[in-house]
Amino acid sequence: MIRLFPNAGGWLEVVCGPMFSGKSEELIRRLRRAEIAGQRVLIVKPQIDSRYDIGHVVSHAGAKMRAVAVENPADIPGLVDDYDVVGVDEVQFFPPEILLILDGLVEKGMRIVVSGLDQDFRGLPFGPMPELLCRAELVDKLQAVCHRCGGPATMTQRLVDGSPAAADGATIVVGALEQYEARCRSCHELAAPGFATG
Ligand SMILES: [Zn+2]
Missing domain, CATH: 3.40.50.300 (P-loop containing nucleotide triphosphate hydrolases)
Known part of the structure; x- marks a missing residue:
């Protein structure tokens, strides 16, 4: 070889x-x-x-x-x-x-x-x-393509029932619709701890 x-x-x-x-x-x-x-x-x-x-x-x-x-x-x-x-x-x-x-x-x-x-x-x-x-x-x-702005995406956006997941959100939310998108740094969002469904 x-x-x-x-x-x-x-x-x-x-x-x-x-x-x-x-x-x-x-x-x-x-x-x-x-x-x-x-x-x-x-x-x-x-x-x-x-x-x-x-x-x-x-x-x-x-x-x-x-x-x-x-x-x-x-x-x-x-x-x-x-x-x-x-x-x-x-x-x-x-x-x-x-x-x-x-x-x-x-x-x-x-x-x-x-x-x-x-x-x-x-x-x-x-x-x-x-x-x-x-x-x-x-x-x-x-890099991926940012789902929101079309720029180069380096981050993974987690959405729970369509809203940004919280940083302290459970890894698995029973019964919630979980989705992921590729996003750039400025479009990436995290809900305030304990705020969103995630
Ligand atoms: Zn973007």
Whole structure:
């Protein structure tokens, strides 16, 4: 396998950005290219992400690639032992243990491509993302199109029953209609704590 960093063994790539910025699409594109070059590729994703299809990563644009859902980061090394390139989708949902696990795979010479939200709906760092961004050899921060003004969007807007969610809002609001939009920094809104339905 041709190495991007010849003396470094493997390496870590991060693809991040808000919702609707094409992260999963980009992850699939990178792994597909490696596959065409004859490399063995596998995508893993957290079990909690039951969007669309549990056995695949599916982008909003419809690109699709087989993926293995894992509950615990410690299960990943056993699954990916025979692969050259490992993708991790929705990496922000994994607990901090994912950092050491992925480091170990990189040490073994694997190319790891992770994709996920860098910020939560409050605009705060999401899970293990800050550390992954710090450790990565390559980082790409994708933008979406702001749903409100059409400018470049870097944030994810959470709406509960059509209104901006509060920063202290429950993660899951039973019976409420929850929606997400991509927004730029100036269009992104958070309701005052305890004010909105979120
Ligand atoms: Zn905007």
